[in-house]
Amino acid sequence: MMKIIMMMAMTADGKIAKNDNHFPNWTSKEDKAMFAKITKEHRAVLMGDKTFWTFPVPLPERLNVVFTLENNPPKIEGVKWVSGEPEKVLEELEEMGYNSAVLGGGCYLNTLFLRKKLIDEIILTIEPKIFGGGLSLFNENVNIDLELLEAKKINNQSIMLRYKVLY
């Protein structure tokens, strides 16, 4: 089974974006560098199309695996459009030689993967901001316990927490 690591930056009040179109450029450069480093190690990033379209360009040097409900998404280099059951998508990626991937949101896809118990680890960066409203990490009630594996400052203002998901 593919190892899936969900990786998200959030505000101190647990928000990942102000709204669906909010490009995640409010995070620290250390968080961006950590995201780039870890996603390049795993070589594939899973995301929803709303999240993908907030990026100016596809994430370079990684396979952008983008879940969409569109029938004819545009052909873009570095992008693999997928749909349907996440388990099937992960099987296909495994056949392509991937052993692991990073799940990078948004909250709909995060929730789908969590409900199906496909997320092994969660890496959160907590940035020193409050959005009040906006999008949370997930968008449905669940009741999941985590195990804290690591907690560290990535700069003097931002905290990284790494958890194992206990289903």
Next chain:
Amino acid sequence: MMKIIMMMAMTADGKIAKNDNHFPNWTSKEDKAMFAKITKEHRAVLMGDKTFWTFPVPLPERLNVVFTLENNPPKIEGVKWVSGEPEKVLEELEEMGYNSAVLGGGCYLNTLFLRKKLIDEIILTIEPKIFGGGLSLFNENVNIDLELLEAKKINNQSIMLRYKVLY
């Protein structure tokens, strides 16, 4: 001016409760001990009546300052029912000899105090859980920067973050 410290425990996904009636008994004993210690130092805890009614009894050895819209709230020892502008309530507490108080939720009162720039510090405990849905720290859009003053483990699973609010 009274110093106001907002103090909340939240899940890793930024939820303070599953719903309005959810008694906060899911937090670690170290968080409960820290809340008791700090609120006893400040001697007064501000909260909304929904939050107050999730408690089995009023917080002992502290003044429970409970915001309510009810006209005839029941007389309860240790409870000061208040209503109206938070600034007036804080003035009254100051006249009573309080220099500081802890704001303990819920999200409606937290948001009111934040919008009025009355919160000086925010102390968060992050517990190793996910609720998915539920109540966030605040319930309206804001855009506030924080300054991280302190980050520490209070046990091997729970992280305390202390922030100054930069208005």
